[in-house]
């Protein structure tokens with residue numbers, strides 16, 4: 021995963037200017053920086069959701085492409101997912117093995133790892149904010165993938181679960197996966213290689 025001289029302007033503002041990044045397979049990388057420094061924009065570029073103004077983005081040896089083969093390898097979390105009305109937490113996780121071959125873990129194991137067992141039969145809108153975030157992360161980690169792009173995965177999580185998340189992400193990279201996350205959590209960032217985005221004058 022690389023960016024070379026990546027420049028993104030949004031609404032006439034320079035958000036990223038000549039940004040170079042190299043991430044090797046199996047790395048856990050934390051993108052850190054102040055609010056507005058461009059972390060989400062960088063993740064969106066890596067996911068192919070934000071076209072660069074100039075420069076290059078390469079993921080698995082090619083520019084990110086909005087095709088099934090790309091999305092089979094890449095899982096993204098960030099904004100609140102669109103939950104299916106009427107489906108419980110367990111049923112949301114059961115969708116994953118229904119549509120992806122070779123899930124990374126069973127639904128029951130995911131419910132246990134993400135501390136969702138007691139609330140497995142609740143619909144997401146009846147879960148707490150942190151429980152919904154754990155469900156979103158569980159869905160991303162159940163499905164097979166090679167690259168996780170996580171935007172502030174710590175959002176809504178208590179301290180103990182943030183620590184567990186760090187361990188789960190390190191296990192993901194130990195299996196050969198790559199994680200690039202934007203985070204404001206110093207403890208989570210400390211377990212990763214961090215790369216900084218400086219805030220630019222005029223870019224906020």
Ligand SMILES: Nc1ncnc2c1ncn2[C@@H]1O[C@H](COP(=O)(O)OP(=O)(O)OP(=O)(O)O)[C@@H](O)[C@H]1O
Nearest residue numbers: 030031035054055056057058059060061062223224
């Ligand atoms: N659609 C847009 N049009 C114009 N400017 C935008 C747009 N989206 C984001 N920006 C600006 O681009 C800059 C970078 O935003 P981005 O969301 O990437 O920052 P971030 O580092 O993820 O911030 P945070 O820590 O607050 O999540 C900000 O100044 C933001 O206001």
